[in-house]
Amino acid sequence: MKTFITDKVQNDAIHELSKVIAVPSYCEEAGENEPFGPGPKKALEKVLEIAESIGFTTHIDPKGYYGYADIGEGDQIFGLVCHMDVVPAGNIDAWNTEPFKMVEKDGKLFGRGTQDDKGPSVASMFAVKSIMDAGYTFNKKIRFIFGTDEETLWRCLAQYNKFESPIDMGIAPDAEFPLIYAEKGLQQSYLVGEGSDELNLNIVDAFNAVPGKAIYNGPKQDEVFEALQNHKFDADMTSDGIEIHGNSVHAMNAPEGTNATVRLGIALADVFPDVKILQFLKKFGEDANATNLLGDISDDVSGKLTFNISSLEINSKRSRLQIDMRIPVKVDHDELIKKVEEAVKPFDIKYENFDYVAPLYVPTDTELVKTLMSAYQDVTGDTKSKPAISGGATFARTMNNCVAFGAMLPTTPDFMHQVNENWSKADMRKAMEIIAEAVYRLCV
Ligand SMILES: [Zn+2]
Structure with missing residues (x-):
């Protein structure tokens, strides 16, 4: 195998990376041609400037949603889909370094975005450049696409797909090696039913988390507490009301959690039998695969549907639940939604769309997956790790024939979205070697 990545290549990448880490690029209020505030736009301009300085041609969307950097020529486009926005620093006091100043310590690069996704973006750019520096020419156009609101609503790549050439x-490179070839479809929605004068509840958690706790401080507390006990649900009487205990996990793993809000709803259904949305929750039960409601929804690639309910709102005007569904890749989205609509109708509940992200599915016997796997295995010697499926979401699913590939090794500690985010130089080096080898095999 060729050695594309030298100390100099990596040191150059680190030097340039520090410039984009220095831009706090989390989503803020929009300004003119800064749809997600000044930070993401500035980080986008900075990375394009770096790309240009090492030989890429660049384009920035005049409205500031996205940009891209091209190198090489060919009829086809090979895309590397990245993002320049980050999540906020979080608890500043818990950081040992300044989050928006890259610091090298003990062989690690500290700073917000070193893992997600500025580090992998810049590392990949220099990996591609190293192939050219070794004297090769590409047979495809290689395009780095930089989004700017990956951590929020992906409006950046929606704009890209509207105006630019598909890859x-x-x-x-925004997840883990070896690669993720299937990600379930993601549907967030509301179920809206009629109001009730009996109850006034406003229990709302994040869409993507199983509620780990719910507090009930409405009427008939003794009866509600008894109902909870009848169901053997873990709950305490506190000075704030009844506290129902669950176990919070990410919505993509909803069946492994315990949903405190659903448990409350099931108990309330016994005490307030006329409130239809509660009867719906009783029917749904604690089955976060929604089998009671929809029957078995699954496929042989990505497993079962998950269905997380994360709110319970009831007032005199309406009742409402928010739901997060992770849909198996081979299940037809529109047919599933029709099924949900039918299933909630007997409870006078209407289905309302909030946000939908299509699934990712590139079969493992495709040239793309086979080549990426072989590059990974040959560079690392790791033949045990298999192509993976994930219920999470990367930008891979916004593009055709695109998979999540790296840039974290299976052994890299996960610091994404956490305080003291850091990427070790050794892992970065390995990632650069894998990316360079993969692009060499696919594009030279
Ligand atoms: Zn990311």
């Missing part, structure tokens, strides 16, 4: 194949 023919590609990778999103």
Whole structure:
């Protein structure tokens, strides 16, 4: 195998990376041609400036949603789909370094975005450049696409897909090696039913988390507490009301959690039998695969549907639940929604769309997946790790024929979205070697 990545290549990448880490690029209020505030736009301009300085041609969306950097020529486009926005620093006091100043310590690069996704973006750019520096020319156009609101609503790549050429194949270096070839569809929605004068509840958690706790301080507390006990649900009487205990996990793993809000709803259904949305919750039960409601929804690639309910709102005007569904890749989205609509109708509940992200599915016997796997295995010697499926979401699913590839090794500690985010130089080096080898095999 060729050695594309030298100390100099990596040190150059680190030097340039520090410039984009220095831009706090979390989502803020929009300004003129800064749809997500000044930070993401500035980080986008900075990375394009770096790309240009090492030989890429660049384009920035005049409205500031996205940009891209091209190198090489060919009929096809190989895309590397990245993002320049980050999540906020979080608890500043818990950081040992300044989050928006990259610091090298003990062989690690500290700073917000070193893992997600500025580090992998810049590392991949320099990996691609190293192939050219070794004297090769590409047979495809290689395009780095930089989004700017990956951590929020992906409006950046929606704009890209509206105005720009689609890629023919590609990778999103924004997860873990070896690769993720299937990600379930993601549907967030509301179920809206009639109001009730009996109850006034406003229990709302995040869409993507199983509620780990719910507090009930409405009427008939003794009866509600008794109902909870009849169901053997863990709950305490506190000075704030009844506290129902669950176990919070990410919505994509909803069946592994215990949903405190659903448990409350099931108990309330015994005490307030006329409130239809509660009867719906009783029917739904604690089955976060929604089998009671929809029957078995699954496929042989990505497993079962998950269905997380994360709110319970009831007032005199309406009742409402928010739901997060992770849909198996081979299940037809529109047919599933029709099924949900039918299933909630007997409870006078209407289905309302909030946000939908299509699934990712590139079969493992495709040229793309086979080549990426072989590059990973040959560079690392790891033949045990298999292509993975994930209920999470990367930009890979916004593009055709695109998988998540790296840039964290299976052994890299996960610091994404956490305080003291850091990426070790050794892992970065390995990631650069894998990306360079993969792009060499696919595009030279
Ligand atoms: Zn990311």
